[in-house]
Amino acid sequence: MGVVCPLNMAFSGNMIGLFLRKFSRAAEYVALKGKRSLSDDGRYVSLVREALRDPKVFARFKRHPDYRAILEHVTEDYGRQYLELVRKNDPSLLARLEEFKENDQLGDPILSRYPEVGEISPSTLRYVYVASELRRLFGQDLGARVAEIGIGYGGQLLVNDKVFRYGEAHLFDLPPVLELTSRCLEAHVMRGAYQTMTLNQHPGDKDYDLVMSNYAFSELPVELQLAYVRKILSRSKRGYLTMNSGRPGNPFAGDHLTLERLRELLPPFEVFEEVPSTPFRNYVIVWGRQNPSGDSL
Numbered sequence: 133m134g135v136v137c138p139l140n141m142a143f144s145g146n147m148i149g150l151f152l153r154k155f156s157r158a159a160e161y162v163a164l165k166g167k168r169s170l171s172d173d174g175r176y177v178s179l180v181r182e183a184l185r186d187p188k189v190f191a192r193f194k195r196h197p198d199y200r201a202i203l204e205h206v207t208e209d210y211g212r213q214y215l216e217l218v219r220k221n222d223p224s225l226l227a228r229l230e231e232f233k234e235n236d237q238l239g240d241p242i243l244s245r246y247p248e249v250g251e252i253s254p255s256t257l258r259y260v261y262v263a264s265e266l267r268r269l270f271g272q273d274l275g276a277r278v279a280e281i282g283i284g285y286g287g288q289l290l291v292n293d294k295v296f297r298y299g300e301a302h303l304f305d306l307p308p309v310l311e312l313t314s315r316c317l318e319a320h321v322m323r324g325a326y327q328t329m330t331l332n333q334h335p336g337d338k339d340y341d342l343v344m345s346n347y348a349f350s351e352l353p354v355e356l357q358l359a360y361v362r363k364i365l366s367r368s369k370r371g372y373l374t375m376n377s378g379r380p381g382n383p384f385a386g387d388h389l390t391l392e393r394l395r396e397l398l399p400p401f402e403v404f405e406e407v408p409s410t411p412f413r414n415y416v417i418v419w420g421r422q423n424p425s426g427d428s429l
């Protein structure tokens with residue numbers, strides 16, 4: 133039988149405390165149960181708050197498992213497919229990949245290596261692909277006022293800022309996520325302007341030239357989706373929404389508006405299958421595009 137040393141006990145108690153704090157943070161939510169988005173899952177908000185408090189966690193937040201459960205999980209193979217789509221859509225953007233790699237300079241994302249491109253986060257490639265789609269659908273000028281709902285850390289805006297003319301972007305998300313986004317965006321010099329706000333802080337008195345939301349509006353519960361429709365979506369001339377709920381076969385079923393209900397609530401829109409295709413039947417809602425050509429579903 134070994135000797136029980138009080139010093140060792142105190143030391144190991146301390147270590148266990150540290151271990152527990154590091155690996156099992158208490159769940160933290162922003163919204164009440166029933167009013168939460170799928171990403172307000174307890175772990176994500178807790179990690180974002182920790183990244184805001186602790187520079188060591190901020191330095192690597194993009195590769196933390198609790199963050200990657202929500203963002204930064206595009207695989208190397210999908211990254212390759214996004215590259216091919218950008219090559220097809222808008223080869224001029226490929227020539228600017230070095231500029232877009234700026235998005236990978238914070239948070240230590242997991243990078244993939246592609247021939248002729250070098251190392252880049254596959255998630256950044258998805259933001260470049262979305263920018264190529266926005267340019268194909270809406271042209272070079274996004275308008276004086278654009279809204280983005282569910283912004284991650286501002287990666288899509290950072291890429292858009294290099295590609296488009298626009299006046300100001302209104303960014304909607306959860307309070308700690310907005311703070312993280314400002315932290316990230318303020319590390320850069322942007323051409324346009326942005327404001328961060330929660331939906332509750334917004335009076336709903338503004339018209340928008342474009343609203344976009346990728347894998348975010350579709351992850352909200354119906355009550356919150358209806359509030360976004362009333363204050364933002366119905367007031368926007370153009371829209372681009374990547375949806376992972378609302379149709380049979382989508383990954384998220386339950387408390388989300390169906391595609392049929394969205395047809396009654398939003399301006400008349402077209403539906404496109406998400407590319408690259410996945411087994412999830414995700415789709416993209418678009419309204420107000422230039423030169424509609426009848427290729428939607």
Ligand SMILES: C[S@@+](CC[C@H](N)C(=O)[O-])C[C@H]1O[C@@H](n2cnc3c(N)ncnc32)[C@H](O)[C@@H]1O
Nearest residue numbers: 169171202282283284304305306309346347348
């Ligand atoms: C799956 S992520 C998508 C992020 C980003 N659009 C992208 O494509 O990388 C979902 C986003 O919705 C945000 N979100 C969660 N609750 C929200 C709310 N109530 N209002 C707006 N955004 C919310 C999350 O913080 C996160 O930024």
